[in-house]
Amino acid sequence: MTVHPDMHGEVAGRLAALEQRYTTTRRAVVETLSRAGRPVTIPEILSSTPLLPQSSAYRTLAVLIEAGVARRVTGDGDHGRFELAEELSGHHHHLVCEVCGTVDDVPPSTRLERALDEAARAAAEDQGYTVTGHRFDLVGRCPTCR
Numbered sequence: 001m002t003v004h005p006d007m008h009g010e011v012a013g014r015l016a017a018l019e020q021r022y023t024t025t026r027r028a029v030v031e032t033l034s035r036a037g038r039p040v041t042i043p044e045i046l047s048s049t050p051l052l053p054q055s056s057a058y059r060t061l062a063v064l065i066e067a068g069v070a071r072r073v074t075g076d077g078d079h080g081r082f083e084l085a086e087e088l089s090g091h092h093h094h095l096v097c098e099v100c101g102t103v104d105d106v107p108p109s110t111r112l113e114r115a116l117d118e119a120a121r122a123a124a125e126d127q128g129y130t131v132t133g134h135r136f137d138l139v140g141r142c143p144t145c146r
């Protein structure tokens with residue numbers, strides 16, 4: 001899932017700003033994150049990225065996170081889940097299974113966005129904040145765990 005018209009160009013630019021090259025390995029991981037359509041774990045990234053050594057996976061993700069290309073959604077170590085930054089993947093929310101830990105993307109809906117924006121603005125303005133965005137996860141049980 002990607003909404004950016006020139007995803008690889010954007011990623012290359014962000015890496016170049018850190019004097020990092022957009023290597024084949026980094027490109028392969030970006031492709032995997034883009035194809036997944038939901039936040040994925042390191043083992044999932046390894047199984048869907050041929051020829052990616054486990055030792056490179058952690059280092060590659062660290063560089064992509066530092067460049068603002070990817071972000072950690074939940075968890076630590078092997079339980080961590082990663083996705084592309086919203087500037088590349090588009091604004092969305094997550095459905096988190098409290099039993100198995102699976103995380104799915106929820107596509108944005110005008111109705112939900114409007115309700116969240118209004119509620120957030122009202123709540124934050126009382127404390128002198130200007131709201132520029134939001135992160136919102138729905139927690140429950142996935143179809144397998146229900």
Ligand SMILES: [Zn+2]
Nearest residue numbers: 097100142145
């Ligand atoms: Zn589940």
Ligand SMILES: [Zn+2]
Nearest residue numbers: 091092108113
């Ligand atoms: Zn939203």
